[in-house]
Amino acid sequence: xxxxxxxxxxxxxxxxxxxxxxxxxxxxxxLAAVNHNVIGVRFMxxxxxxxxxxxxxxxxxxxxxxxxxxxxMDAETYAQVFTMHGSIMMFLxxxxxxxxMAIYLLPKLLGxxxxxxxxxxxxxxxxxxxxxxxxxxxxxxGVAPDSGWFMYTPLSSSVYAPGINSDIWLLGIxxxxxxxxxxxxxxxxxxxxxxxxxxxxxxxxxxxxYMLVVATMMLxxxxxxxxxxxxxxxxxxxDLPFFDPTRGGDPLLWQHLFWLxxxxxxxxxxxxxAGAISTILPVLxxxxxxxxxxxxxxxxxxxxxxxxxxxxxxxxxxxxHVALSFFSAASALVAVPTAIQTFAWLATIAHGRPRxxxxxxxxxxxxxxxxxxxxxxxMLAMVPFDWQAHDTHFVVAHLHYVLVGxxxxxxxxxxxxxxxxxxxxxxxxHLSHAxxxxxxxxxNVTFFFMHLTGLLGMPRRIFEYPAGFGxxxxxxxxxxxxxxxxxxxxxxxxxxxLLFKFGRPFRRNxxxxxxxxWAMPTPPPSYNFASIARIDNRADLLDPDxxxxxxxxxxxxxxxxxxxxxxxLGVDPxxxxxDQVVELPRQTYLPLWTALATGAFFLLMLFKLYWxxxxxxxxxxxxxxxxxVCDGSPIDRExxxxxxxxxxxxxxxxxxxxxxxxxxxxxxxxxxxxISLLFGCLFLWVSAPNWPPKxxxxxxxxxxLAAVASVLTCVGNRLASRRTNLATVGNALSLCxxxxxxxxxxxxxxxxxxxxxxxxxxxxxxxxxxxxxxxxMIGAIFAAHAIWRALCGHDESVRSLDLRIGxxxxxxxxxxxxxxxxxxxxxxxxxxGSAP
Amino acid sequence: MMRHPVLLMVxxxxxxxxxxxxxxxxxxxxxxxxxxxxxxxxxxxxxRLVLIGIVLAAIVAVIAVYRFQRQSPELSGETRTADFLxxxxxxxxxxxxxxxxxxxxxxxxxxxxxx
Numbered sequence: 029x030x031x032x033x034x035x036x037x038x039x040x041x042x043x044x045x046x047x048x049x050x051x052x053x054x055x056x057x058x059l060a061a062v063n064h065n066v067i068g069v070r071f072m073x074x075x076x077x078x079x080x081x082x083x084x085x086x087x088x089x090x091x092x093x094x095x096x097x098x099x100x101m102d103a104e105t106y107a108q109v110f111t112m113h114g115s116i117m118m119f120l121x122x123x124x125x126x127x128x129m130a131i132y133l134l135p136k137l138l139g140x141x142x143x144x145x146x147x148x149x150x151x152x153x154x155x156x157x158x159x160x161x162x163x164x165x166x167x168x169x170g171v172a173p174d175s176g177w178f179m180y181t182p183l184s185s186s187v188y189a190p191g192i193n194s195d196i197w198l199l200g201i202x203x204x205x206x207x208x209x210x211x212x213x214x215x216x217x218x219x220x221x222x223x224x225x226x227x228x229x230x231x232x233x234x235x236x237x238y239m240l241v242v243a244t245m246m247l248x249x250x251x252x253x254x255x256x257x258x259x260x261x262x263x264x265x266x267d268l269p270f271f272d273p274t275r276g277g278d279p280l281l282w283q284h285l286f287w288l289x290x291x292x293x294x295x296x297x298x299x300x301x302a303g304a305i306s307t308i309l310p311v312l313x314x315x316x317x318x319x320x321x322x323x324x325x326x327x328x329x330x331x332x333x334x335x336x337x338x339x340x341x342x343x344x345x346x347x348x349h350v351a352l353s354f355f356s357a358a359s360a361l362v363a364v365p366t367a368i369q370t371f372a373w374l375a376t377i378a379h380g381r382p383r384x385x386x387x388x389x390x391x392x393x394x395x396x397x398x399x400x401x402x403x404x405x406x407m408l409a410m411v412p413f414d415w416q417a418h419d420t421h422f423v424v425a426h427l428h429y430v431l432v433g434x435x436x437x438x439x440x441x442x443x444x445x446x447x448x449x450x451x452x453x454x455x456x457x458h459l460s461h462a463x464x465x466x467x468x469x470x471x472n473v474t475f476f477f478m479h480l481t482g483l484l485g486m487p488r489r490i491f492e493y494p495a496g497f498g499x500x501x502x503x504x505x506x507x508x509x510x511x512x513x514x515x516x517x518x519x520x521x522x523x524x525x526l527l528f529k530f531g532r533p534f535r536r537n538x539x540x541x542x543x544x545x546w547a548m549p550t551p552p553p554s555y556n557f558a559s560i561a562r563i564d565n566r567a568d569l570l571d572p573d574x575x576x577x578x579x580x581x582x583x584x585x586x587x588x589x590x591x592x593x594x595x596x597l598g599v600d601p602x603x604x605x606x607d608q609v610v611e612l613p614r615q616t617y618l619p620l621w622t623a624l625a626t627g628a629f630f631l632l633m634l635f636k637l638y639w640x641x642x643x644x645x646x647x648x649x650x651x652x653x654x655x656x657v658c659d660g661s662p663i664d665r666e667x668x669x670x671x672x673x674x675x676x677x678x679x680x681x682x683x684x685x686x687x688x689x690x691x692x693x694x695x696x697x698x699x700x701x702x703i704s705l706l707f708g709c710l711f712l713w714v715s716a717p718n719w720p721p722k723x724x725x726x727x728x729x730x731x732x733l734a735a736v737a738s739v740l741t742c743v744g745n746r747l748a749s750r751r752t753n754l755a756t757v758g759n760a761l762s763l764c765x766x767x768x769x770x771x772x773x774x775x776x777x778x779x780x781x782x783x784x785x786x787x788x789x790x791x792x793x794x795x796x797x798x799x800x801x802x803x804x805m806i807g808a809i810f811a812a813h814a815i816w817r818a819l820c821g822h823d824e825s826v827r828s829l830d831l832r833i834g835x836x837x838x839x840x841x842x843x844x845x846x847x848x849x850x851x852x853x854x855x856x857x858x859x860x861g862s863a864p
Numbered sequence: 865m866m867r868h869p870v871l872l873m874v875x876x877x878x879x880x881x882x883x884x885x886x887x888x889x890x891x892x893x894x895x896x897x898x899x900x901x902x903x904x905x906x907x908x909x910x911x912r913l914v915l916i917g918i919v920l921a922a923i924v925a926v927i928a929v930y931r932f933q934r935q936s937p938e939l940s941g942e943t944r945t946a947d948f949l950x951x952x953x954x955x956x957x958x959x960x961x962x963x964x965x966x967x968x969x970x971x972x973x974x975x976x977x978x979x
Contacts, residue, residue, distance in 0.1 A: 229870070229948070229949065230944060230945045230947075230949070321948065321952050321955065322955065325956045325959065328873065329877065329960070329963070332877035332880060333963065336881070347979060348895060348977050348978060349975045350891060350970045350975065351888060353974050354888060354970065357966055357969070601870070602945060710889075714892050714896045715896060
């Protein structure tokens, strides 16, 4: 097929052509933006707005606690304020900010033009924005969540929180988490597949290693929280008693699920910041990062260890000594990889000639604050000390030292380092030093003294305290410090406003960095690079001043726009050699419409309009289906030229295209949720009171038939893949088998089980069957889509990507169905065996 | 057989994770059953032996994984990339081995079911 060349080798014409293809349209067209520059900046700016709101709430908290027996707020208002402060800072600020930072920076550092799934990034942003607005709307309306940011049951259960407040948290946060999971998938796939040519796995920038680890942690860490939120919402809405001890539930199940997410969350927040430091520090020190391999090994180890210490938030709930020792040991061990990174940074400074610029000042602030937070963390990891300090203000001080030290100071360092890239301007004023010292001093005054308040026994989460316990002076000092810190942040904001307004322009690479984001004009064009580089060294030891002009002249790969397509290079994950051209989708309003439909689903849940929910779900599915309709062309194309004499296939004909990997990752997250569910149900059997239920009998033949039907779906898919002439028959078999399997699970769940509200055991069986049925229904949609493609004349023998993605889902659904039947059978036996 | 070098890299810690789940699940389940059936003291010795067995098996498994990694063709080439992957994998596996031995050592002497 001939290729229409839309630009000659004139660099100016090339830039104009690329800008026309990649650029965001003006006016309402901005709502159709999918470009990572736009989405990344939107994420960061929105997160900063939420940070300001969370900060104002913190001021209200400190005003309330500044004096004993304060009447500034009543208990109900205080509960809403401190719950929203924590929820906003964790879910609406910290995670989305680094997501935005990664979305903005990663393609540039990796030497490419965009992320692997631009529409997914845009959809994630809208979900984040709408979810956040639901929470802020509730705050303004006086019905904000009020059970703490950790939402412990039974305080958050309908008995003690009958209003809509807890539902807003459960649904709003789950809505927001969609953006976190979508970002995780997008980040992993981008790092593995979308890079500059020659960027082998040992050459990727250290920040990409950090983000690869963080995104994988998110993929495994968030599903337990989402599961917990679903189970708690199901309990509140439909009375399925997962957390009600009078009916075989256990409040501790919530704590396990929450902290299984909650502790890795600390590292999910810290590691991107650490990645930024590992990127910035060598530049400011003028020497390569010390211990690159050791740091990679440390963060991989840290990721695993961080999942083995969630119970250190639960030392006082009555867990046997030996089990406590596992978590205490893991809590202490995780300090080792953290220390390795810290010593690597110190070694880098020691080897170089550090520049004491503003980013470096914030890095030193980070060192001071984070090390203190780490040391108090080791103290709290020790069970005897934790028993003394548990639920006191000592813990509040510790977590702020870790989170503010581990995230906010590095965030400010990276802001001062990369805002010139974003704005194309450098600062001319001198507010930055004063702002740093106000934040630094204010922070330490606030939270250092809070350690002492805690050691004197002041519990956390109380809205007032009596005089005479020796807490007044320390609390007053903390409150004064917090106001100083708030003024410092205001000064930082003013500093950046002045920079954007009056900053002076600069030529490329003001920090003399060795990373690829400086090998482009600043502010960056929508396509980042006019052509894609081939690199021959580690991606933080390059010469952007030499590479940039050559890429701008179209001297790299994909230097000629083709058919107005948005093209990036896909590479082998290990060698970094190009193995495909990935055609990205153009600007579209679909992410916005899909997010609005998803939001409608959550709002209908919130207002208990359950009869309308199937309609909302149908709209969501319809919107996602439209995504696939817009994808690619229905005809086959031969391998295309990428320049320098190389030809590679387009992604839809490649062996491992990005979307295939994305589906694998999605299933990993899904499997984590499922395993958490099965273990959670078994946990109830092991530890919950009022077990076993009186009598449970299952219709096992029907369940076995459902599992057999689910296996048939895999057979149908393989038939369709191997015999082109049987594609429709094979997919029809998959469709019918999925529908049969789902119907049987639903039949048993709704018509043969006793009422699931009667006991947590029955609720567990019910939910596991619904999970299997839901997968059958989604599988039916995959099969129907494959039939539609076959009927439209798509040649599935060559371009089998959709079928292969469908196969992953069919196989997973079959495995899930078999596990569901096995689980039901086992639980039935366990219940019968433990009956009195 | 899973052969992706990045997945090979984390195999030691995958064993650690499995051991963590297995040990915690075995301990919690056994204690729950023993308490329900009033034979806590009689079963404590057997439970300790089982847990020690799992810990030792996990240590052996991590060592076996390390040997498997060393012999894996993906990590034993002479290229710069293979050298990098081998270096990182070795460090991660050593960390996994130490973590396995350190985290679960409590099964040798701590009370098994008493809170």
